[in-house]
Amino acid sequence: MPANFAPSAADYLRILPEIIMTVAGVLIMLLEGWLGENKKRNLSVQTFVAFAAALVSAVAANGNPGLSFSNMLIVDGFATFFRVLVIAVGILSLFSATQYLKREHAESSEYYALLLFSVTGQCIMATANELIMIFIGLEISSIATYVLAGYLRDDKRNNEAALKYFLLGSFATAFLLYGIAWIYGTTGSTNLSTIRIALLTPGSETNVILAGTAAALMFVGFAFKVSAAPFQIWAPDVYQGAPAPVTLFMSAGPKAAAFAVFLRVFMTAFGPITSRWEPFVWSSALLTMIIGNFAALMQTNIKRLLAYSSIANAGYVMVAIAADSQIGVAAAMFYLAAYAFMNIGAFAVVTHFSRQGEKFVNVEDLAGLGWKQPVTAALFSIFLLSLIGVPLTGGFFGKFYIFKAALDANLVWLTVLGLLNSAVAAYYYLRILVVMYMKEPGEATLSLQPVGVGIAATLWISAVGTLVLGIFPSVVLNFATASSALVK
Amino acid sequence: MNLWLIPIFPLLGFLLNGLLGRRLPKAMINLIALGSVALSFAWVVKTLVGLGPIETKYIEHYCTWIQSGTLNISVDFAVDRLTAIMLMVVTGVGLLIHIYAAGYMEHEGGYYRFFAYFNLFMFFMLVLVLAQNYLLLFVGWEGVGLCSYLLIGFYFTEQFATTAGNKAFIVNRIGDFGFSLAVFLIVRQFGTLDFTKVFDAAKGLPAEASTGILTIITLLLLVGAAGKSAQIPLYVWLPDAMAGPTPVSALIHAATMVTAGVYMIARSASLFSKAPITMDTVAVIGLATAFFAATIGLAQTDIKKVFAYSTVSQLGYMFLGVGVGAFSAGIFHLMTHAFFKALLFLGAGAVIHGLHGEQELGQMGGLFKHMKITAITLFCASLAISGFPFTSGFFSKDAILVAAYEHAPWMYWVGVLTAGMTAFYVFRAWFLAFTGDYRGHAHPHESPLVMTGPLMILAVLSLAGGFINIPHFLEPMFAERAENQGLAWLSAGVGILGILLAYVFYVAKRGLADSFAKAAGGLYTLVYNKYFVDEAYDATVVEPLIEGSRTVLWRGVDAGLIDGTVNGVGTRSRGIGSILRLAQSGNIRSYAAWVVLGSIALLLAIGFSGGLR
Amino acid sequence: MTALIFLIFACIAVFCGISLVVQTHPIASALSLIGVMGSLAILYLQLGGEFIAMAQIIVYAGAIMVLFVFVIMLLNAGAETPTFQASTFVKYLGIVLLVAFLGLISFIIQAALPKTEGVVFGGFQGTAADVGRKLFTSYLLPFEVTSVLILIALVGAIVLARKEI
Amino acid sequence: MPNAVPLSWYLILSAILFGLGVAGFIFRRNIITVFMSIELMLNAVNLTFVTFSYQFKQVDGHIYSFFVMVVAAAEAAVGLAIILTVFKNRSTLMIDDVNSMKY
Secondary structure: OOOOOOOOHHHHHHOHHHHHHHHHHHHHHHHHHHHOHHHOOHHHHHHHHHHHHHHHHHHHHOOOOEEEOOOOEEEOHHHHHHHHHHHHHHHHHHHHHHHHHHHOOOOOHHHHHHHHHHHHHHHHHHHEOEHHHHHHHHHHHHHHHHHHHOOOOOOHHHHHHHHHHHHHHHHHHHHHHHHHHHHHHHHOOOEHHHHHHHHHOOOOHHHHHHHHHHHHHHHHHHHHHOOOOOOOOOHHHHHHHOOHHHHHHHHHHHHHHHHHHHHHHHHHHOHHHHHHHHHHHHHHHHHHHHHHHHHHOOOOEHHHHHHHHHHHHHHHHHHHHHHOOHHHHHHHHHHHHHHHHHHHHHHHHHHHHHOHHHOOOEHHHHOOHHHHOHHHHHHHHHHHHHHHOOOOOHHHHHHHHHHHHHHHOOOHHHHHHHHHHHHHHHHHHHHHHHHHHHOOOOHHHHOOOOOOHHHHHHHHHHHHHHHHHHHOHHHHHHHHHHHHOOOO | OOOOHHHHHHHHHHHHHHHHHHHOOHHHHHHHHHHHHHHHHHHHHHHHHHHOOOOOOEEEEEEEEEEEOOEEEEEEEEEOHHHHHHHHHHHHHHHHHHHHHHHHOOOOOOHHHHHHHHHHHHHHHHHHHHEOEHHHHHHHHHHHHHHHHHHHOOOOOOHHHHHHHHHHHHHHHHHHHHHHHHHHHHHHHHOOOEHHHHHHHHHHOOHHHHHHHHHHHHHHHHHHHHHHOOOOOOOOHHHHHOOOOHHHHHHHHHHOHHHHHHHHHHHOHHHHOOOHHHHHHHHHHHHHHHHHHHHHHOOOOEHHHHHHHHHHHHHHHHHHHHHOOOHHHHHHHHHHHHHHHHHHHHHHHHHHHHOOOOOEHHHOOOHHHOOHHHHHHHHHHHHHHHOOOOOHHHHHHHHHHHHHHHHOHHHHHHHHHHHHHHHHHHHHHHHHHHOOOOOOOOOOOOOOHHHHHHHHHHHHHHHHHHHOOHHHHOOOOOOOOOOOHHHHHHHHHHHHHHHHHHHHHHHHOOOHHHHHHHHHOHHHHHHHOHHHHHHHHHHHHHHHHHHHHHHHHHHHHHHHHHHHHHHOHHHHOOOOOOOOOOOOOOOHHHHHHHHHHHHHHHHHHHHHOOOOO | OHHHHHHHHHHHHHHHHHHHHHOOOHHHHHHHHHHHHHHHHHHHHHOOEHHHHHHHHHHHHHHHHHHHHHHHHHHOOOOOOOOOOOOHHHHHHHHHHHHHHHHHHHHHHHHHOOOOOOEOOOOOOEOHHHHHHHHOOOOHHHHHHHHHHHHHHHHHHHHHHOOOO | OOOOEOHHHHHHHHHHHHHHHHHHHHHOOEHHHHHHHHHHHHHHHHHHHHHHHHHHOOOHHHHHHHHHHHHHHHHHHHHHHHHHHHHHHHOOOEHHHOOOOOO
C-alpha cells in the first residue's frame, strides 16, 4: 500500500477523460436552463466537444501509462483501446440521437448528460484494476443505460424495455457481486493482480474450487452484460423496445466495456485457473452463436433481428476468449472495434428509417430502399456484408483472427462450428439485402425523407471505419496485439 | 511491370459508373466500362510481351497487409504461365462480352448499374487470378461471388431472379465455409499463406507425415472449388443463376467465375498431388457431374438451361482433368471452354434478343434465315463443344480423356459416353432453334454488329483455339501427358455420332424424339425434373433448418421446462397458442428462471466435477 | 452467547426472508425485508462492523425501504391476484428442490471453506474511524466515483418521473 | 453450546438469503416485490462481505458493503421511477402483464 495517498498530477491526468465527461454532463444540464428553448440544438455540439476532449485526453493519458489512485486504476494500451472505443461509440450514438430526439420532440440536456455519464462508467470499466471499481463503473454505465432505454417514458415499448433491462440487469449484478464477495473471501483482496498472485501461490484444493465458484458467479454477471448464452435472454426484448439510438449505443458501448472487464478479469485475475473456466466459456460461446444465429433466422422485426445478430457476435468474441491466449485477446479487441462500427451503422439506418414513433421496423418495410436512397442502402450493405464476414470489411478480419486464435489454441471443433454458424448467419443478413434491392419500394420507403446530417455522419464514419479495418487491419491489430500482452 | 494496374482499371470503371453513372449519358458509360476493360486487356498484353517466356514466376510485392505474430500476409501479385493464360482469357473474353453487352443491354433499365457491377466483377476476378497468397485469392473469390449474386438478381422485379440469387449466395457460403476452414488449416500447418512458401513447405514434407493433413486441407479446398464451380452436390445454384441477363451468364457463369475452382485446384497442384485420396475424389466428382449434368441437359427445353447444364457438365470435365493429374489439360479445356461456351451463351442471347425475350426452344425453329450470323457462329461453337475434329474442343477434351484413360479406363468410357450426349443435346438445341419452321409469334431479326462482332471473333477462337498448345506451354509447371491418337479419334467419333443422332431425331424424322420420350416414361420425367434435386434440397436442408430452430426454440424448452416449474404445468398447456412460445416468452420471471438455471448449471459443473475439467 | 444471538437473529432473518417470498401483499413483503435488514444489522455488529451496522439501519432500512413503502402507497398496490392455480405437486416439488439446493450449497460451503476460528463477539472491531480512514485513502477514487452514480440516479429519476420531456 | 460461531454459518445464512432472493424474484408477481427480492440478494452479499472482513481482520469488506448500499440506493431510485412509468402506462404492477415483446 503506497504511503502517500494524496493523488498526484499524473493520477488526475490518467482519469482526465472521466473528469471531462462528468463535468461536461453537469454543465450541459446547467446550460440548458440558461440557454432557453431555441438554443437547445447547441447542446449536442457541446456534448460532442466534451467527447472529443475526452478522446484526446484518453489518447494523451496513454503517453504516461501506469497505476493510479492506490492501484484502483490502470492506464495501459488495453485500457486506452477500450476507452477510445467507447468514447467513439458515444460520439457516433450522439450523432444519430440528436436527429432522433428532435423527431420525437424529446430533446433535452438530460439525454446528453446521461450519455456522457454512461460513457464515463464504461471508461472506468476499461481502466479499472479492482473488482469494486469494475462494479461501480458497471453500475454507472448500466443505470444510465436503464434510464436511456426508457427515455421516452410515454412509449409502452420503452417502458417495458427499461423494466426488463433494469430488473434482469440488477438480478445478474447481484450474482456478479456475490462472486466478488466470494473471490474476496478466497483471496483476501479485490485487486486483480493480487488475486492472480494469490491464485498462483500453491494452496489447498478447496481454495481453487471456491475461486472457480466465484469465477462462475462473476461469469453470470459478465455474460449477462455481454449477452452471452444462457444469459442472453433479455437482449432481444430490450433492444427491440428501447429507442433506436439507445439500442445503437447499448449494443456497442456497454457491450465493449463489459467485454473489456471480462477479458481483464478472466485473463489477469483468473488466469491461473484457466482450466476451470475455459470449458464454460467454450460452451457458452457455442451456445451463444447457435442461439443468436438460429433465432435471427425467423425474425421479422429488424431491431430484433439485429439484436439476435448482436448476440451471435458476442458468441464470436467468446470464442476468442475461450482461446485464452494473447492472440485471442487481440482478436477479441479487434473484433469488438469492427463490430462496433458495423453494428452502429446498421442501427443508424434503422434509426433513420423507423420514422417518428418507430413505425417502420419490419424487414419488409425496407423494400426498395436500394432504389429510393441508393447511398443509404449501399452503406447499409457494407455493414451487412461486414456482419456476414465478406472480405475487405472489418467483420471478415475480425472473424479471421478469432478463428485463427481458436485454431491456434486447438479449439478445432469450436472453429468448425463457429464457421458453420457464420455461414448460417449469411442467410438472414441476406434477406435484408434482398428486400432492399430486389423488391419494389413500398409505402414505407416512398415516404422516406432524406438522411439528416447527424445520421449521415454516423453512417459515413461507421462505413469508413468498417472498410478501413477491412483493408488496413494492421493499424488496429498491431496496437491490439501490443496491448494484449499487458493483460496477463 | 505494375501488375496492379490490371485490376485497377476496372475498379476505376466501377467507381466512376457506380457513383456518377446515373447522371452520365449512355455513350459515356459505355466508354468508361469498355474502356477500362480494354485498357486492362492492353496492359495484360503489354505485361506478357514484356515478361517474355515467363520461365520463372514474376512476383510484385506491394505492402504488408497483416502482421500478426508469426503470420505475415502481404499484398502480392504474381504472374506465371498459368496466370498468363487466365489473364488473357479473363480480360480477352471479358472485353468481348462487355462489347456485346453494350448492345444487349441497350434497352434495359439500370444500364449504368449493370456495367458498374460488371466492372467490379472484372476487378475481383483479376485479383483472384493475380493473387499470390490464399487470403488475397479469397478476397477475389468472395468478391466475384458477391458480384455474381448482384447480377443474377439484376432483374429484381422477377421473384424468380431473387430466389435464384439467394440460392447462389447460400450454396456459395457452404463452399466458402470449406475454403475458409482450409485457409485456417494452411495457416496452422505452414504458418503462411504465400503460395510459393506453402508449396515449398508442402514439397519438403515427408509423405507419411503430410498425407493426412494435406488430404484434409485439399478436401476442404475441394468443397470450396465445388461450390464455386458448381460440382455435385453443390451444383444446384448454377442452372438457376441463368435468371440473370445473358451476358452475365456468358461472362460469369460460363467463361470465368465458375472456372475459378478449377484454377484454384491447378494453382494448388503441389498440395493436391500429394493427396491421392483427394485427387481421386476430384476425378470422381468431376466425372459424375459431367455425366449427370449431361443427362439432365438432354431433356431441357429452355435454351439457356440447356447451355447451363452443359456448363456444369464441361466443368465436370475440367475437374476430371485436374483430378487425374492432367492439370494442363484441365486448364486447356478451361480456356477453350471459355471461348465456345461464351459464344454459345452470347449466341443464345442474340436469339433471345431477336425474339424479344423468348427462351423456350418450343417457340423457335427456322431461325436460320432470319439470323444467319448467329446461326453460323453458334454452329461453330456447337461443333467445338462436341469435340468435332480440329475444333478447339477436340484438342482439349481429348487431352483430358486420354489422361483419364491412363488413370483408369472406365473413366475414359464414361467420359466418351458423356461426350456423345453433349454433342446430342447441343445440336438438338441448334436444330430446334434454327431448322424447320418457325413456331413462335415474335418477329425474329438479326442483332446489330456490336453483338455479332464478338460472336464472330469467338467463333474463330472456338474453331482455331485448339492449336494454341497449352499443355506444352504449361509444361514447366505441370508434367505433360502422353498422347494417344487412337483414343482421341474414338471420342471424336462418338461426338459425331451424337450430332448425327440429333439430326435424325430433330430434323430428319421429327416426332421420333417425342415417341422416344414417351417410351422412356418415368425416366424422362425424372430427367426433365432434374432428378428432383432442388426439391430434395428443400426437404432435407432448408426446411429442417428453419423448422428445427422453430420447433426447438419455440416449443420445446420453455413451454415444457420453465413455465412448467414456474407456473404449473396444467394451466400453461391450455390452448394451442400458448404452446407456440419460445424461450423468449416475453415474461421477465421466465427470463430470470433461465438465468438461474444457467447459473445452477455452472455451479454444479464447478462443484461436482471439480471444474468441468 | 454469540452463538445464541446468531441463531436467534439468523432464524429471524430466514423467517422474514421466507415471509418476503410467500406474502402476497407488497407491504407485508416490505416489512419482512426490513426485518431481514434489522437482524442482519445485529449480525454485522457481532462481526465487528459497527459502521456498517449503523449504515444498514439508516441507509437501508431507513431510507431505501421508506422509498419502497412510499411507492407502494403511492401506487396503491394491492395483494397479488393469482393468475393461475399452480398444481400442488409442482408447488411441493419446488419447495423440495429449493431446500435440496440450499442444503447442497450449505454442504459445499461447509466442506470447502478453509477451517478458521469461529466468530466471537469483539474478536474484530472495524470502527467507523478505521472505515473512514480507508475510505478516504485507498478507496478515495471509488468513493468519489459513487458521486457520479448518485447524480445519475437523481437525473434518471427526474427524467423518468417529471411531467414533460 | 459453543461460544464461538463458525464463520461458515454466516456464509450459509447468506447463501440461504441469496437463494430466497432468487426464489422471490422468480415466484413473486408484483414488480415491487420482485425488486425487493433483489434487495434481499444484495443484503446477502453484504453479509458475505462483512463475514470475510472478520476472517481477514480488515475493514475492506465493510467498505465494499458500503459501496453496495450506495449502489442499491441509486438502483432503488431509478428502479422505482421506472416502475412508476410502467404503472402510468399500463395501470398494472403485475409482472406477467409486461410481456408485449417476445419471441
